Amino acid sequence: MNVAVVGYSGSVEREPVLRIAELCINLGKALATNGHTVFCGGRDGVMELVSRGVREAGGTVVGVLPVHESGNEHLSLRIKTPFDNITRSLVLIESSDVIVSVGGEVGTAVEVLMAYARAKPIILLLGSGGWTDRFSEVLIDDKYLDSRRNVAVLKARTVEETIRIIGDIGRQVK
Amino acid sequence: MNVAVVGYSGSVEREPVLRIAELCINLGKALATNGHTVFCGGRDGVMELVSRGVREAGGTVVGVLPVHESGNEHLSLRIKTPFDNITRSLVLIESSDVIVSVGGEVGTAVEVLMAYARAKPIILLLGSGGWTDRFSEVLIDDKYLDSRRNVAVLKARTVEETIRIIGDIGRQVK
Amino acid sequence: MNVAVVGYSGSVEREPVLRIAELCINLGKALATNGHTVFCGGRDGVMELVSRGVREAGGTVVGVLPVHESGNEHLSLRIKTPFDNITRSLVLIESSDVIVSVGGEVGTAVEVLMAYARAKPIILLLGSGGWTDRFSEVLIDDKYLDSRRNVAVLKARTVEETIRIIGDIGRQVK
Amino acid sequence: MNVAVVGYSGSVEREPVLRIAELCINLGKALATNGHTVFCGGRDGVMELVSRGVREAGGTVVGVLPVHESGNEHLSLRIKTPFDNITRSLVLIESSDVIVSVGGEVGTAVEVLMAYARAKPIILLLGSGGWTDRFSEVLIDDKYLDSRRNVAVLKARTVEETIRIIGDIGRQVK
Numbered sequence: 001m002n003v004a005v006v007g008y009s010g011s012v013e014r015e016p017v018l019r020i021a022e023l024c025i026n027l028g029k030a031l032a033t034n035g036h037t038v039f040c041g042g043r044d045g046v047m048e049l050v051s052r053g054v055r056e057a058g059g060t061v062v063g064v065l066p067v068h069e070s071g072n073e074h075l076s077l078r079i080k081t082p083f084d085n086i087t088r089s090l091v092l093i094e095s096s097d098v099i100v101s102v103g104g105e106v107g108t109a110v111e112v113l114m115a116y117a118r119a120k121p122i123i124l125l126l127g128s129g130g131w132t133d134r135f136s137e138v139l140i141d142d143k144y145l146d147s148r149r150n151v152a153v154l155k156a157r158t159v160e161e162t163i164r165i166i167g168d169i170g171r172q173v174k
Numbered sequence: 175m176n177v178a179v180v181g182y183s184g185s186v187e188r189e190p191v192l193r194i195a196e197l198c199i200n201l202g203k204a205l206a207t208n209g210h211t212v213f214c215g216g217r218d219g220v221m222e223l224v225s226r227g228v229r230e231a232g233g234t235v236v237g238v239l240p241v242h243e244s245g246n247e248h249l250s251l252r253i254k255t256p257f258d259n260i261t262r263s264l265v266l267i268e269s270s271d272v273i274v275s276v277g278g279e280v281g282t283a284v285e286v287l288m289a290y291a292r293a294k295p296i297i298l299l300l301g302s303g304g305w306t307d308r309f310s311e312v313l314i315d316d317k318y319l320d321s322r323r324n325v326a327v328l329k330a331r332t333v334e335e336t337i338r339i340i341g342d343i344g345r346q347v348k
Numbered sequence: 349m350n351v352a353v354v355g356y357s358g359s360v361e362r363e364p365v366l367r368i369a370e371l372c373i374n375l376g377k378a379l380a381t382n383g384h385t386v387f388c389g390g391r392d393g394v395m396e397l398v399s400r401g402v403r404e405a406g407g408t409v410v411g412v413l414p415v416h417e418s419g420n421e422h423l424s425l426r427i428k429t430p431f432d433n434i435t436r437s438l439v440l441i442e443s444s445d446v447i448v449s450v451g452g453e454v455g456t457a458v459e460v461l462m463a464y465a466r467a468k469p470i471i472l473l474l475g476s477g478g479w480t481d482r483f484s485e486v487l488i489d490d491k492y493l494d495s496r497r498n499v500a501v502l503k504a505r506t507v508e509e510t511i512r513i514i515g516d517i518g519r520q521v522k
Numbered sequence: 523m524n525v526a527v528v529g530y531s532g533s534v535e536r537e538p539v540l541r542i543a544e545l546c547i548n549l550g551k552a553l554a555t556n557g558h559t560v561f562c563g564g565r566d567g568v569m570e571l572v573s574r575g576v577r578e579a580g581g582t583v584v585g586v587l588p589v590h591e592s593g594n595e596h597l598s599l600r601i602k603t604p605f606d607n608i609t610r611s612l613v614l615i616e617s618s619d620v621i622v623s624v625g626g627e628v629g630t631a632v633e634v635l636m637a638y639a640r641a642k643p644i645i646l647l648l649g650s651g652g653w654t655d656r657f658s659e660v661l662i663d664d665k666y667l668d669s670r671r672n673v674a675v676l677k678a679r680t681v682e683e684t685i686r687i688i689g690d691i692g693r694q695v696k
Contacts, residue, residue, distance in 0.1 A: 147190075454668040
């Protein structure tokens with residue numbers, strides 16, 4: 001499956017990314033090991049750490065970049081766009097079958113809502129901070145991001161649980 | 175000023191729009207009377223009612239439309255785009271100086287977050303339901319939509335308070 | 349009708365715009381006088397001169413702007429976008445019923461081809477230079493921009509002929 | 523290098539694609555054999571035949587798709603977008619270092635002009651028909667697509683010449 005990972009940008013050596021660095025690298029490795037193609041925004045922060053994990057595990061990681069960005073060093077393929085951060089996220093989300101959300105500021109929140117608007121499965125990696133945890137507090141019936149109930153938003157507490165949920169989604173699609 | 179009103183789509187004769195119909199018409203009238211140019215998504219629901227109010231008060235209301243939509247009957251000007259609902263919202267938000275949020279599902283949430291990402295002033299019309307009220311519950315320090323603190327999100331309880339806040343913003347800009 | 353005018357950008361005091369300055373101002377005036385709403389890219393060059401003509405004749409001229417541009421001083425309404433020059437042209441063309449091409453470099457050529465792809469009527473103002481004249485030389489059967497024959501490309505030699513053709517198109521649409 | 527191939531859409535078993543089918547397959551094979559990553563619009567026509575050639579030679583071919591399209595069967599990777607044909611071409615062109623044009627209607631013409639606007643090298647595969655040959659007739663000084671002279675447009679008569687020119691461009695970039 002094509003799995004997008006969205007989350008905090010920013011330096012990997014500073015908070016709020018530093019605290020979840022190992023989680024992100026492990027997530028990248030686990031996605032690659034389980035045969036998924038990883039999509040991300042191609043920049044720094046969570047994107048860079050997940051890309052690093054995928055590369056170290058020998059997988060494929062595609063970065064969908066905004067204008068004037070060349071992307072982190074771990075990317076297998078760079079999709080360049082003439083767009084700003086939010087506009088380019090339309091391509092990132094459309095290209096993915098499942099979205100995993102890790103921490104994140106307002107850009108991440110937009111990506112999660114874009115995915116929900118398209119009825120794409122979303123997994124919130126709980127405890128990673130930012131909008132990932134904030135969304136988990138405002139879900140309608142503990143599942144939905146609005147009253148249209150497009151698609152159930154799922155929650156995972158660990159990388160292993162995330163991988164298992166993605167596997168379940170893959171089997172349902174087939 | 176150019177004021178965007180974002181909110182629920184859907185039939186104006188059914189909930190959740192019906193309950194706030196008068197509020198929306200009055201908001202449109204008040205914006206027009208106070209000399210603002212109103213921008214909206216040009217479709218039904220809150221957009222249609224606000225457009226009606228603006229037209230009845232003799233003002234200008236611009237609809238930024240997604241592909242294949244011709245817009246509600248009250249629009250002064252139709253900006254047509256080849257884009258889907260979310261992509262066209264990029265143009266709506268970019269063209270506006272202030273954003274007023276009234277109820278709203280996931281599309282409205284994306285518009286509010288796009289505005290915040292651009293550091294544009296946002297006014298949540300409290301009690302109108304949906305993401306407008308949901309955002310008011312998850313604000314950081316009761317003001318911000320993420321930890322970058324781009325711009326303070328403001329709250330209004332009535333149309334009059336909304337107009338007064340927009341006036342204040344206009345004076346600060348000058 | 350909503351009439352887009354596309355053409356050269358650049359200083360209005362230098363060639364190749366200077367030579368066609370009066371033509372552009374007169375085109376703007378004539379479009380306004382005949383009740384059309386004029387759309388343009390909102391910047392300098394042909395856009396600025398046409399906007400000036402519209403304003404002097406008391407008409408409405410809408411500028412669809414790329415990111416970071418505030419537009420020329422003659423615009424009635426500014427539609428701001430977060431897009432580059434070419435991406436924003438998608439909105440300009442989609443919003444217009446007829447496109448008039450005056451001179452123009454590669455950006456103008458893209459706008460004419462976008463219009464043709466949407467089967468929107470195009471009028472080439474002959475003798476204005478650039479891609480306007482270049483297209484007139486490569487038309488298939490002196491009419492079409494590709495072998496799909498989406499829509500006939502029309503030619504005018506003067507502002508008066510342009511206005512007359514737009515009037516004919518308006519009557520056919522009704 | 524990332525090489526985009528743009529050209530006719532339509533059935534591969536009908537003209538105008540049928541006549542250049544072998545050329546397209548050979549182009550795909552040669553690009554793959556020479557280590558280039560191929561980008562295309564991912565659909566039928568020239569895109570499908572080039573994709574087939576790349577796959578048969580064991581290379582990588584990325585399809586940048588418009589909304590609601592799943593792409594031809596030969597693609598290594600599908601980049602899905604929520605955009606129409608022309609808007610998605612912005613991503614295709616931005617992601618590529620060189621553009622090869624083969625035949626083509628108005629959509630291809632827009633892609634070539636987008637590339638020129640970004641000053642990306644363009645190779646016209648002469649004799650392939652459509653806008654590829656049409657452009658070769660209106661070049662300024664036999665090289666440029668407008669008077670700004672952004673980048674020289676190059677011409678090739680064979681697949682071998684195309685590959686050689688791409689190699690030359692690659693060496694200049696380094």
